[in-house]
Amino acid sequence: MNILVWHVHGSWTTAFVQGPHSYLVPVLPDRGPDGLGRARTYAWPDSVRELSPAELRDAPVDLVVLQRPHEAALAEDWLGGRRPGRDVPAVYLEHNAPDDDVPRTRHPCADRDDLLLVHVTHFNRLFWDNGSTRTTVIEHGIVDPGHRYTGRLDRAAVVVNEPVRRGRFTGTDLLPALAEAVPLDVFGMRTEGLADHLGLPPDRCRTADLPQRELHDAMAERRLYLHPVRWTSLGLSLLEAMHLGMPVVALATTEAVEAVPPGAGVLSTRPEVLADAARRYREEPRAAAEDGARARRAALERYGLKRFLDDWDRVLEEVTHG
Template sequence: MNILLWHVHGSWTTAFVQGPHLYLVPVTPDRGPDGLGRARTFSWPDSVREVTPDQLRDAPVDLVVLQRPHEAELAERWLGGRRPGRDVPAVYLEHNAPDGDVPGTRHPCADRSDLTLVHVTHFNRLFWDSGSTRTRVIEHGIVDPGHQYTGRIPRAAVVVNEPVRRGRHTGTDLLPALSEAVPLDVFGMRTEGLAGHLGLPADRCRGADLPQRRLHPAMAERRLYLHPVRWTSLGLSLLEAMHLGLPVVALATTEVVEAVPPGTGVLSTRPEVLAEAARRYLHEPEAAAADGARGRQAAVERYGLKRFLADWERLITEVRS
């Protein structure tokens, strides 16, 4: 089966393309947002093939996975007039929690009868207003990086992209107080200079933009994983941290309360409770390792790749029937 999808979310796509199909990923000369082509920092199988818009015009396509509102028009144009949902089976994959007038935010695909809207968390489906559109939830799947945890570095790993720009959404404003409890290593995109922006000593909050191949080993060396995010979809970095074996200290918001079961970390809406939990893990490495091991087991069971791919196979069969 030939599945057309754009390279939008590298981590999610890395799991999706482990399936048994041929995955057609558009590429343009500038490799811009609508034509990134194959990932350069993630490991994708040979079944992921770059295709130009001209090549797509006559390409056999069995399913279109839309991920952004403008992709429906783009797909119809590049597929030579074949419209997703009418001429080619289609699903719309929504990666994000709603924004704006929550919980009244209308989804761009609301009241559509020609496609299925797929959410990555039950929280997201609950909060988006999808009208009469058929919806499904397929929870994340993770390519298991293995139990790499050592916790030898007494600092907390935080993974967030663009923490300065995203501000309160990602809990960036909470980092100064939390850094008093545990020194922070913030990984992600555009994290350099974060300490200066927050007015923190460099040793209390270090930013590092690491390539993907170095991120997991670096996370696994830290004593705990800190997730101060207020409002976003369930971060794949949190699930990856659990797979690695890190104990989790996180705000009890959005889908996190479902993903992190008791005995694998500490969840709270009170930052002072998170700070105390971080201090405990900092000074009790054996407790940190034990909670992290339980967290890994829970994450592998719920967010394993086999379950994820099986869920998608069932939906693909349903959509194409």
Template sequence: MNILLWHVHGSWTTAFVQGPHTYLVPVTPDRGPDGRGRARTFAWPDSVRERTPEELRRAPVDLVVLQRPHEAELAERWLGGRRPGRDIPAVYLEHNAPDGAVPDTRHPCADRRDLVLVHVTHFNRLFWDSGTTRTEVIEHGIVDPGHRYTGSLARAAVVVNEPLRRGRTVGTDLLPALAEAAPLDVFGMRTEGLADRLGLSARACRTADLPQRDLHEAMAQRRVYLHPVRWTSLGLSLLEAMHLGMPVVALATTEAAEAVPPGCGVLSNRPEVLAGALRRYLAEPDAAAEDGGRARQAALGRYGLKRFLADWESLITEVAA
């Protein structure tokens, strides 16, 4: 089966393209947001094939996976007038929790009968108003990076993109107080200047933008994973940290309370409780390793790649029939 999808979310797509199909990824000369092509920092199989808009006009496509509101019009134009959901089976994958007036936020695909709206968490499905559109939940799956945890560095790892721009949404304002409990290493895109903006010393807060192949190794060297995000769907970096065998300290918001069972870390909406947990893990490396081991088993059980691909295969078979 030929499945058309845009390269929007590298980590999610890395798991999705491990399936048994051929995956057509649009590519444009500028490799901009609508034509990134194959990933350059993730390992994707040969079944992921780049196609220009001109090539897509003639390409056989059995299913379109939409991920952004404007992709339906883009797909129709690039596919030579074939309309997702009408001429070609389609699903809309929603990665994000709603913004704005959250309890009343209408999804762009609300009240549509020509496609299936797929959420990545039950929290998302609950909070989006999807009207009469059929909705399904297929929870995240992770390509297992292996149990790499050493915890040799008495520091906390944080993974967040653009912490200065996103601010309170990702808990940037919480970092100064938490850095008093454990020195932080913040990994992600556009993290430069974070320590200066927060008034933190170079020891209290270090930043680095690492390619995916190096990120997991760096995370696993840190004693604990800190997830200070207030509002997100469910950070894949949190699930990756658990797969690595890291104990997690996180805000008990959105889907985190479901993803991190008791004994795998500490979840709380009280910053002082999170700070206490960071201090404890730094002081007790054996306890950190034990909780991290349980975190890995929990993540493998709920967010393993086999379950993820099986869930998607079931839906794909039904929708494309």
């Protein structure tokens, strides 16, 4: 099957393109958001091909995976007038939890009968107003990085992009109190200046933007994974940390309560409980390693790559052949 899919989320796409199909990824000269092409920091198979809009015009496409509202118009234009959902089968993949007036947030694809709306978590499907559009949930899958955990550094790994700008969404305001319990190493894009923003000394809050090939090893050296995010879809970094064998300390919000079972870490809506858990893991490396091993087993069972690809193949077959 030839599948047109934009390179929007690197980690999710990396799992998706491990399937048995051909993946057509748009590329533009500037490699901007609508034409990133193949990933440069993730390992993608040869079945992923970059195509320019001109090359897509006459390309055989069996299905379009839409991920952003404007992609439908882009696809129709670049596919020479073939409209997703009418002339070529389509699904809309929703990565995100709704924002703004959440209980009343209407999905851009609500009340459509020409495509299937796929959510990545049951929480997201519950909180979006999907109208009459057919929906399903395909939970995340992870390319297993292996059990790399050493926990040799008595610090917490945090992975978040733009923590200063996103503020309360990512729980940035909670970090000073948590940093009293365990020093933080914050990885992600645009994290510079975070310690100054929070008024923390450099030894209590360090930041780095690492390429994916280095990030997993860096995370696994830290004693625990800290997930202070208030409102988001289920962060793939959380699932990656569990695959690495890290114990998890996380806010009990959104889908995290489903992803982290008892014995794999500590979940709470009380920051002081999270601080106590982080302090305990810092002081008890053996307990941290044992809970991390349970986290890995749980992640492999629920978020393994085979289950993810099998779920997608069932949906692709349904959408293309009825």
